[in-house]
Amino acid sequence: MNDLLSVENLTFENCHGKRWQRKGTKFTLGPVNFSIRAGETLAIVGANGSGKSLLAKLLVGLEQPDSGAIYLNERKLEQYDNKHRVLNIRMVFQNSNESLNPGITLSSILEEPLKLNTNLDSQARMRKVEQTLKLVGLLPEHRFFYRHMLSDGQRQRVALARAIILNPQVIVADEPFAALDPSVRSQTVNLLMELQRELGLGFIFISHNLGIVRHISDKILVMKQGKVVESGKTDVIFHWPKDEYTKKLVQAHQALISGQD
Template sequence: MTTILSAKALTYVSEAPRRFGRRKHEAFKLGPFDLTIEKAETVAIIGGNRSGKSVLARLLCGAMQPTDGEIIFHQDAPHSSTAAKQQWQKQQVRMIFQRSSESLNPALTIGGILHEPLKLNTDLSYAQREEKIAAVLSQVGLLREHYFFYPHMLSDGQQQRVAMARALILNPSVIVADEPFAALDPSVRSQTVNLILQLQRDLGLSFVFISHNLGIVRHIADRMVVMNEGQIIEAGRTDTLFRWPKHEITQRLISAHQSLIPQASDGKRLK
C-alpha cells in the first residue's frame, strides 16, 4: 500500500490549567509515538476518556500544533514555499466533528457554509464554486435544493451529511472524523456508515475514525489503534486485535463490547 500520511515522534504537552494560583489538573502529555495512514485505508482510534484520541485527531488535521515531532503528508504539494505547502496539507486532511449542529454556522445557508472553504482556499469563480457545491451535495446524498436551507431546517443525519460535504469540498485525501456517529440514531447511523464506505470506494479516501462504538469499528476499519493516557498501547489489523488482543486494556474494551451483543442459548452470538 501507499503511505499517504505519517506522524514521527509525535508529541503534544498541554499546560496544566491554574485556578487561584493552584494547579487544577495535571498537564496532559500525548506521545511520543509514530503512526502511518495508507491510501484508501480506514484506521480507527479507540480508548477511554482522556486517552488522547481527540487531541490526536486535531493534531493530524492541523487544528492543533504538536509540541515535538512532525506530521508528513506524502504527496507533492503544488507550491514551493513552506507556508503554502503547510496550508495545502491542511486542505488535504479535513475533519468532521461529533455534533454537526454545533459546527455549522446557524446564520448561513448550506450554500453559504460550503462557499466559505472554497473562497478561502481556491481561486474558483462564483459560477465554478456553485457547480462544485452542487456536485458535492449530490455526492453525500442531499438535494440541490438543500443549498438554500439553514442548518436548523435539517435533520441530524442531514446535518452530518453537510459536515461531510464541507470536508469533501476541497478534494482531500484524508478525512479525520471525531465520533461522527455518536449523535445519530441507529437507522441514520447505518446510512451514514454506508455513505462513508461508498465515498471511500469512489474517491479512494483514507479515513481516521475516533470512536467508542466497536461494532462500527469492526465493520469499517482496516486497522485499529488503542490509546491510553496519551500513548498507543496496541495497534494492528482490526480482526487480529478483536480475536487476539494482547494488552489488558484492549481486552477489557473488546470484552465490554462483546458483552452487549445478544447471545443465543448455546452461547453463540446471534447474527
C-alpha cells in the same frame, strides 16, 4: 505502495492553566506512531480523556505538537504550511449541529472553503457545491436551506460535504456517529464507506462503538491516558488482543454482541 499519511513520534504536553500558575495537572500525549495508505481506514479507540480528540486536533493542525512529525505523501507537514494541510486533511466534527453556522445558508457554508482555498469563480463554486451535495445524497436545492431546516442525519451529511468539497486525501472525524440514532448511523457509515471507495480517501476516525470500528476500519489504535497501548490490523486485535486494556474492551464488546443475539 507508499503511505498516504504517516505520523512519527508525535508528542504533545498539555499544561492546564497559565504558565505562571502552573499546577500539578499535566497531560502528555504520545509518542504516537502510525501510518495509513490511500483508501485505508484507521480507528482510534479509547476511554474518555485518553487524548483521542487531541490527536485529531494535532493531525488537522489546530494544535501544534511538541515533537515528532506528520508526513503527507512522504512530505513533512510544516507548522505554518496551513494551505497544504487544509487542502488535503479535513475534519468532521462530533456534533454536526454545532459545526454548521446557523445564520447562513448551506451554500455559503459550503462555499467558504472553496472561496478561501481555490481560485474558482462564483459559477464554478456553485456547480461544485451542487455536485458535492448530490455526492452526499442531498438535493441541489438544499443549498438554499438553513441549518435549522435539516434533520440530524442531513446535517451530518452536510458536515461530510464540507469535508470532501476540497477533494482532500485524508478525512479526520471526531466521533462522527455518536449523536446519531442507529438507522441514520448505519446510513452515514455506508455513505462514508461508499465515498471512501469512490474518492480513495484515507479515513481516520474516533469512535466508542466497537461494532462500527470492526465493520469499517482496517487498522486500530488503542489509546489509554495519552499512550498508545496497542495498534495493528483490526482482525488481529479483535482476535488476539495482547494488552490487558484491549482485552477488556474486546471482551466487553463480545459480551454485548452475544447478549443481543
